[in-house]
């Protein structure tokens with residue numbers, strides 16, 4: 001469970017939105033909407049531990065019972081997926097995925113986790129491909145798998161589908177939501193697209209209204 005309690009963000013003393021309280025249950029997707037500049041991406045950055053120092057935050061964020069805002073980013077257990085999938089262009093698909101695997105596992109186990117992830121993503125045999133040779137949907141699936149390999153406790157999505165064409169978008173959106181649900185991850189999805197919010201099927205919040 002991901003819980004926000006009285007969370008607000010300000011810039012230069014001016015609040016971006018009114019204090020926000022919400023709970024995202026395991027496997028549920030909550031869509032975060034609102035006009036440009038309303039603070040959607042900054043809200044995700046706060047939760048991930050990547051908030052721009054120009055912004056100040058107040059309130060509490062918990063995963064399960066644990067407050068996370070005082071933890072370093074790598075200890076929070078947050079998985080991120082962005083519009084630009086940020087695969088390393090100079091690394092193969094395999095090496096990109098290996099970045100997600102927790103350190104400390106034996107090499108053979110790391111490789112087999114990567115192989116399984118590619119099978120799950122219906123990309124078996126893509127290990128040696130260069131990310132530049134993948135389609136947008138394939139890149140999104142690799143990026144999701146890399147995020148999931150890190151065994152996050154919650155997933156934050158910042159417009160990950162907005163560059164995909166309409167038909168592909170439905171398919172990839174379903175793929176991402178299914179994988180998050182299957183793992184029981186609470187998901188916050190920043191989007192401008194009402195179809196994303198409808199597909200999420202859960203709660204929708206509008207930062208302009210809070």
Ligand SMILES: Nc1ncnc2c1ncn2[C@@H]1O[C@H](COP(=O)(O)OP(=O)(O)OP(=O)(O)O)[C@@H](O)[C@H]1O
Nearest residue numbers: 011016034035036037038039040041042043052054
């Ligand atoms: N480093 C910074 N210095 C000054 N203002 C900033 C800084 N970072 C963010 N902001 C401001 O904080 C506000 C929230 O930005 P944020 O990117 O979170 O909005 P958003 O709702 O995600 O917008 P969009 O839909 O356009 O992506 C904006 O008004 C932005 O200009």
